Amino acid sequence: MERKIRVLVAKPGLDGHDRGAKVVARALRDAGMEVIYTGLHQTAEMVVEAAIQEDVDVVGLSLLSGAHMTLFVDVTKLLKEKGMDDILVVGGGIIPEGDVPKLKKEGIAGVFGPGTHCDEIVKFIKKNVKR
Amino acid sequence: MKDIAKKVLDGDPRSIARLITLAENNDSTASSAMKEIHPHTGKAHVIGITGVMGSGKSTLICELTRLYRKQGKTVGIIAIDPTSPFSGGALLGDRVRMMELAMDEGVFIRSMGTRGMLGGLTSAVYDVVEILDASGKDLVIVETVGVGQAEVDVIKIADTTLVIIVPGLGDSIQTLKAGVMEIADIYVVNKADRSGFEQTVAEVESLVDITCSGKERKTPVLSTIAKQSKGIDELLTEVDRHKKYLEKTNEFEKQRRLRYEAELVEIIRKRLMNFIFDESTFKEKIEDLLDKIAKKKMDPYTAAEEILGKILK
Numbered sequence A: 001m002e003r004k005i006r007v008l009v010a011k012p013g014l015d016g017h018d019r020g021a022k023v024v025a026r027a028l029r030d031a032g033m034e035v036i037y038t039g040l041h042q043t044a045e046m047v048v049e050a051a052i053q054e055d056v057d058v059v060g061l062s063l064l065s066g067a068h069m070t071l072f073v074d075v076t077k078l079l080k081e082k083g084m085d086d087i088l089v090v091g092g093g094i095i096p097e098g099d100v101p102k103l104k105k106e107g108i109a110g111v112f113g114p115g116t117h118c119d120e121i122v123k124f125i126k127k128n129v130k131r
Numbered sequence B: 001m002k003d004i005a006k007k008v009l010d011g012d013p014r015s016i017a018r019l020i021t022l023a024e025n026n027d028s029t030a031s032s033a034m035k036e037i038h039p040h041t042g043k044a045h046v047i048g049i050t051g052v053m054g055s056g057k058s059t060l061i062c063e064l065t066r067l068y069r070k071q072g073k074t075v076g077i078i079a080i081d082p083t084s085p086f087s088g089g090a091l092l093g094d095r096v097r098m099m100e101l102a103m104d105e106g107v108f109i110r111s112m113g114t115r116g117m118l119g120g121l122t123s124a125v126y127d128v129v130e131i132l133d134a135s136g137k138d139l140v141i142v143e144t145v146g147v148g149q150a151e152v153d154v155i156k157i158a159d160t161t162l163v164i165i166v167p168g169l170g171d172s173i174q175t176l177k178a179g180v181m182e183i184a185d186i187y188v189v190n191k192a193d194r195s196g197f198e199q200t201v202a203e204v205e206s207l208v209d210i211t212c213s214g215k216e217r218k219t220p221v222l223s224t225i226a227k228q229s230k231g232i233d234e235l236l237t238e239v240d241r242h243k244k245y246l247e248k249t250n251e252f253e254k255q256r257r258l259r260y261e262a263e264l265v266e267i268i269r270k271r272l273m274n275f276i277f278d279e280s281t282f283k284e285k286i287e288d289l290l291d292k293i294a295k296k297k298m299d300p301y302t303a304a305e306e307i308l309g310k311i312l313k
Helices: A019-030 A044-054 A068-081 A097-105 A118-128 B004-009 B013-024 B028-040 B057-070 B094-101 B125-134 B172-176 B197-211 B232-248 B251-277 B280-294 B300-312
Strands: A006-010 A034-037 A058-063 A088-093 A110-112 B045-051 B075-081 B090-092 B107-113 B139-143 B160-165 B186-189 B221-223
Touching: A006 A019, A006 A044, A019 A034, A019 A058, A019 A088, A019 A118, A019 B090, A034 B094, A034 B107, A044 A058, A044 A068, A044 B013, A044 B107, A058 A068, A068 A088, A068 A097, A088 A118, A097 A110, A110 A118, B004 B013, B004 B028, B004 B125, B013 B028, B013 B107, B013 B125, B028 B125, B045 B057, B057 B075, B057 B094, B057 B139, B057 B160, B057 B232, B075 B090, B075 B094, B075 B125, B090 B107, B094 B107, B107 B125, B125 B139, B125 B251, B160 B232, B172 B197, B186 B197, B186 B232, B197 B221, B221 B232, B232 B251, B251 B280, B251 B300, B280 B300
Parallel strands: A006 A034, A006 A058, A034 B090, A058 A088, A088 A110, B045 B139, B045 B160, B075 B107, B075 B139, B160 B186, B186 B221
Antiparallel strands: none
16 A cells, blocks of 8 residues: 655754755655654654654754764664664765765765755665665 | 554554554554554543644644643644645654653654645544554644644544634634634634734634523633743643533533544545555556546446446445
8 A cells, every 4th residue: 555755854963054954854745755854953862752653764864063973873873772773864964075984884874965966865765765 | 563452552652653654554454453452442532733824733732741741641642734735745843843742751742644635634543543542641632734714624533622723814704604613622812922812812702602602511712822831721721621521411422423433434435445446456447437538428427326336236
């Protein structure tokens, strides 16, 4: 039967720049996905709790403060701890190229910096969603 | 997956979440679990909250939930937002206003898209109310999409329906119209710090004077400023009072029967539509009939009778 991809779009950390997250949320909506937007200033625990309750297939994290090595990784660690590593985790924001391989190693499957086409993100999610 | 019903009854959040997904996707494994949990439902007080978009429904729910939590009661929240008629996608943003509830184990929030339903709810909402009820939540709060004038399905599911109104949406004739303005068990005039608020309250009160004259219960009209947590205590008192009224007057049973009827109709509708339009048996037939209708060789009524004739014989 009909199966919709559900995506949680969250902004962990303390920066208040959510324009990027909203643009991506809208693009995913227009690609037929159900996007749950959580708003600003999320802790890793809040993100994971929302991911559980909303039973999402994908978690998308946006962060522009530079704390991605801590906060993105906190989310994937916590998901793993809860046995929920079948959720696809992607991230975006101001992320130096040198950090990308490290993030991928920690379970952030896709990292999308400024200038990424929304189509690219949609394609990546559709191709890599695990459930 | 086999024990999903049992785990839902134990209140396990992941099983609750997964069963909701299965029900929403019309997955065949959902129905057996739904059958299993039904005997354990009926305890939760179901509150429906409706109102125009931006009237403060989500904020009000957050405030109400906070008070219920102080009383030690557990709360399930179903927040519905519109699904795009073009892409089938949705942006579900009600969680943003409920952020402070995010880490509370006694609260379960689920966002849902309307997925094509027009009455302010979504097709699987009956299942989700049952699931949250069975999981032991004392209250289940259903937030409709932002409504206009005619989306009144929430009364089929809620024991207590709150209609949220904000100042400045029109003159007194608006309050007299049929539809949403008729369905309230409690009227809430939110954003009471806005100009024009006294007039709005007066208009709703005069509506109540007309509609409730001679009736045992007069629909209360309350004022709130949800963002500043004002008027929420009084609202909670009224909600509880309405529940007691329902219990005292047998209205409770009547209300529940109405919900089960709506749920039954919805299950049959879904299965029947699925049988006719999605199963391969009828696919060719329907294409064939559509061709004939387009070429004016047949009319839609005859075509419908032909399809129904095949099922009903």
